[in-house]
Amino acid sequence: DTGVSQNPRHKITKRGQNVTFRCDPISEHNRLYWYRQTLGQGPEFLTYFQNEAQLEKSRLLSDRFSAERPKGSFSTLEIQRTEQGDSAMYLCASSWDRVTDTQYFGPGTRLTVL
Amino acid sequence: AQSVAQPEDQVNVAEGNPLTVKCTYSVSGNPYLFWYVQYPNRGLQFLLKYITGDNLVKGSYGFEAEFNKSQTSFHLKKPSALVSDSALYFCAVRDPGSGGYNKLIFGAGTRLAVHP
Numbered sequence A: 001d002t003g004v005s006q007n008p009r010h011k012i013t014k015r016g017q018n019v020t021f022r023c024d025p026i027s028e029h030n031r032l033y034w035y036r037q038t039l040g041q042g043p044e045f046l047t048y049f050q051n052e053a054q055l056e057k058s059r060l061l062s063d064r065f066s067a068e069r070p071k072g073s074f075s076t077l078e079i080q081r082t083e084q085g086d087s088a089m090y091l092c093a094s095s096w097d098r099v100t101d102t103q104y105f106g107p108g109t110r111l112t113v114l
Numbered sequence B: 001a002q003s004v005a006q007p008e009d010q011v012n013v014a015e016g017n018p019l020t021v022k023c024t025y026s027v028s029g030n031p032y033l034f035w036y037v038q039y040p041n042r043g044l045q046f047l048l049k050y051i052t053g054d055n056l057v058k059g060s061y062g063f064e065a066e067f068n069k070s071q072t073s074f075h076l077k078k079p080s081a082l083v084s085d086s087a088l089y090f091c092a093v094r095d096p097g098s099g100g101y102n103k104l105i106f107g108a109g110t111r112l113a114v115h116p
Helices: none
Strands: A005-007 A010-013 A019-024 A031-037 A044-050 A053-057 A065-068 A075-079 A088-095 A109-113 B003-005 B010-014 B019-021 B024-026 B033-038 B044-050 B056-058 B064-068 B073-078 B087-094 B104-106 B110-115
Touching: A005 A088, A010 A019, A019 A088, A019 A109, A031 A075, A044 A065, A044 B104, A053 A065, A075 A088, B003 B087, B003 B104, B010 B019, B019 B110, B024 B073, B033 B064, B033 B073, B044 B056, B044 B064, B044 B073, B073 B087
Parallel strands: A010 A109, B010 B110
Antiparallel strands: A005 A019, A019 A075, A031 A044, A031 A088, A044 A053, A065 A075, A088 A109, B003 B024, B019 B073, B033 B044, B033 B087, B056 B064, B064 B073, B087 B104, B087 B110
């Protein structure tokens, strides 16, 4: 069990560019979550996958954001036409398929939009 | 609305002294409560959770938390603080509206500083 991994760890981009982040959950975890954390705040829920199905998207996830989880394994989060307000830490978490199960977080991807 | 409050931005404690990091919540129904810790440039590490049962929950690294339903609180405690406990601590509650999964609502975090 190697834990949740995320790549890249840091991304600096110019406003208007597209970026894509990857999350590899703990193997056999079929639940996967994305959260966003801005400076001085706690993480905020973005979206949730049950296997390959995206079952909820937060209102924080504008049309410029898209997430996928092909084959129910790794997940990607893409931001198109980045804005300075997108600068944040993007966190991925995974868990087993029970309501009471603990979410285990990856190290996050820190995005800086110039 | 469902929410979590961590009333202290920062808690300072001397090494060896007991520490308490406060958390109060507002959710409908029975809460599922969690504590996570975040070290610089790292993700969140799970410390402990309360789902049901004994109000005193023991977790990792000597931490424990007490669930108090009447005060809607879930304070994190440790009998003897270490300098290495210095980090950012987050309390979280499951959003009861998240159906069969576990969308978490986080507090803003409390920075714990343990001084030698």
